[in-house]
Amino acid sequence: MTASETLLRDLSDDEARAALPLKWGSTSPDVLPAWVAEMDYAVAEPVRDAVCAAVLASHTGYPALDAGGALGTAYAGFAERRFGQRIDPALVLPVVDVTAGIRLVLDVLCDPAPVVVPLPAYPPQLAVVGITGRERWDLPVSPDAERAGIDLDRLDALLAAGARTVLLTQPHNPCGHVYTRTELEGVRDLVLRHGARVISDEIHAPLVLPGATHVPYLSLPGTAEHAVALVSASKAFNVAGLRCAQVLCADPATHRRLAGAPEVRNDSWSPLGVVGAIAAYRHGDAWLDALLARLDDQRALLGELLATELPQARWRRPEATYLAWLDLRGYGVDDPTGPALRHGVRLSPGTDYHPGLPGHLRLNFATSPERLTEAVRRLAVSLGSGSGPR
Template identity: 65%
Template sequence: MTSQIRDLSDDEARAALPLKWGMTEPGVIPAWVAEMDYALAEPVVAAVQEAVGRGTLGYPRFELGGGELGRAYAGFAARHLGHEVDPAQVVPTVDVTAGVRLALDVLGPDRSPMVLPLPAYAPQLGLAEVTGRQQWDLPVTPDGDAYVLDLDHLDRLFADGARTLLLTNPHNPCGHVHTRAELEGIRDLAVKHGARVISDEIHAPLVLPGADHVPYLTLDGAGAHAVAVVAASKAFNTAGLRCAQVVTADPATHQRLTQVPMARNDSWSPLGVVAAVAAYRDGDAWLAALVQRLTELRALLAGLLAEHLPEARMRPLEATYLAWLDLRAYGHADPAAVALRGGVRVAAGHDYQPGLTGHVRLNIATSAERLTEIVRRMGSALAGAA
C-alpha cells in the first residue's frame, strides 16, 4: 500500500473506535460499522487539541448559517464537488440523521409518506416513524449488477401521495454514485408532483476514481424542493464529534429550516465544528491519500473475492468503503452470522432491508493485511459451513 494513511494497530483501533472495535469480541475482526481503522488527519487532530487546550468546551456559537463552518464547507464544495454554495445557507446540526429528521419535520409538516429506496442505511429505516409518517419502500432489485432506481415506481408513489424522497448519494450500502441523468429523472418527478428531495450526501468526499459526484442541489430547479445533508465526519472519521450540516440553495427553504423552535436543532458540538472546519479547510492532502488507499483496497478486494469467495457478486464500488456483497450462492440466509462464527463481524443485509437474505455489507477501510484475513476467514466460513 503506497498511501500516507497510517493503519491503527488493534490496540489503537480498540481505543479509537469504541463501537466498531469495542463491541466486537477479541479475536474477531470488525468490518461492520462505517468507521475506518486509520489514524486521524493531522490538521483535524491539531485543531481539536488546540481547541481543547483553549478550553473550547462551551456551547457552540448559535449560528444558523454562515460563520467559519459555512465558509469552510463552501470552500470544500467548490474545490471538490464543483458546487458553489452560499455559506449563509449552511446550517449546522448535530449529525446527518438529525439533519434529515429536521428537514422531514420542518419541510414536510403535512406528514405525507416518505419514499425510501431499499436497501437503506439502517437508521434511515426509523426516520419515517419518528417523524410521524409512513415509509413507502422503493426496493432496488437485489439482482443485476447495476444499481437502478425504478423511476416508474417512484412516479407511482408520488402520484399516490408520497411527498418526500430520501435519497442517499453516494449510496450506503450499495456504493452507487447517481449519474446526472438519474438525478435529473428524480428531479423531474419531484417537480411534476410537488415533492421534496432530502439528499443525504455524507459520502460525497469518498467518491472513487471512475465516478463523479453530482450534488443534487446543482441540478436546475432543485433548490426550490431539495436540501442536502452533509458532514465531514464520515470521510475524516470523526463521527463522535457531532456536527453535520444541512445545505440549502433557496432562501425560503433556509428560512423555514432556521425559524424553528430552538429545541429542534441546538445540539451540535463546538469540537465538531472545529473538526469540520479543519477537515474542510486543511484536509485535502489527507483526503486525497485516503481516496488513493481506498482505491487500492477496492482492487485488492476484487482479487480476494475471486480467490476466496468466487461465487460472491458485488455491485461496483463507486464510492464509500462499504462493499455490498450478494452471497446467496453460498446458501446461507444470514451470511453475517456465519462469518461471525468464522471470526469476522460484517453487517447483515437484513439490517438494511428487512427480510433480505444472503447479503452482507463489508467495511474495507482497514489495513491490506486485515482485509486479506477478513476475506480469507469469510471464504472458509461461508464455503465450509453447513
C-alpha cells in the same frame, strides 16, 4: 513512499480498540470488525491538531447558535474545490449529525405524507421516517440489477399515490452507487411533476472513487425550492464522534424555515465538531486524496479476494464509499454474518438494510490490506469456500 503511505496511518489493533469503542471495543478481541462505517486509520493531522488546540483553549462550551460563519465558508470552499459546486455560506446550517438533520427537515419542511426510501438503506434512515409520524414507502433495488439506480417508473407510481418526500442517499450506502446526472435529473423531473420534496443525504460525497463523479443534487437546475442536502466531514475524515453535520439549502426561504425552527429541534451539535469540520474542509485535501488512493487499492484487492476465496459471491464494484454490498445467496445461507462471526469476522447483516432480503451483507474495507485479506478468508471459510487456514 506514496502519499497514502506517508499521510495515512493504519491504527494497530490496540489503537483501534481505544479509538473506535463501538466498532472495535464492543467486538471480541479474537474477531476482526468489518461492520460499523468507521475507518481503521488515524485521524488526519490537521483535524487532530485543531481539536487538540481547541481543548487546550477550553473551547468546550455551547456552540454559537447561528448558521453560516466560518463553518459555512469552509464548507463552501471545500464543495467548490471537490465538486465544482457553488454554495452560499450563509445558507449552511449546523446540526448534530445527518440523521438528526433528516429528522429536522422532515419535521419542518415536509408534508405529513409518505416518504419514499430506496432499498437497501442505512438503518437509521429506515427508522427516522416513522419517528416523525410518517409512513415509509420502500422502493427496492433488485439484487439482480446491473446498477443500483432508482426505478423511475416505480417512483412515479409512488408519488402519484401520495408520497411527498424522496429520501436519497447519494452516493449510496450500502451499494456504493454514484448517481449520474441523468439519473438525478429523472428524479428531479418526477418530484417537480408531483409537487414533492427531496432530502439528499450526501455524507459520502467526498468518498467518490476514481472512475465516478459526484453530482450534488442542489447543483441541478430547478432543485433549489424543493430540496435540501445533508453533508458532514464525519465519514470522509473519520470524525463521527465530533458530532457536527450541515444542512445545505439553495433557497433563502427554505433556509429561514429551518433556521427558525424551535431551538429544541436542533441544539446539540458540538463546538469541537465545528472546529474539526472547519479544519477538515480547509486543510484536509491532501489527506483525503491519500485516503481515496488507499480505498481504490482496497477496492481492487477486495475484487481479487472475492474472485479467489468466494467465487460464488456477487457484487457491484462500489463507485464510492469504503463499503461493499455482497450478495452471497449462492452459498445457501440466509444470514451469512452468523457463520462469519463464529469464524472470527464481524459484518453487517443485509436484512438491517433491506428487510426480508436473504443472503446479503455489508463489508467495510477501510482497513489494512492484511486485515481485509484475513477478513475475507474467514468469511470464505465460514461458508465452506476459500483456501482455509494459512
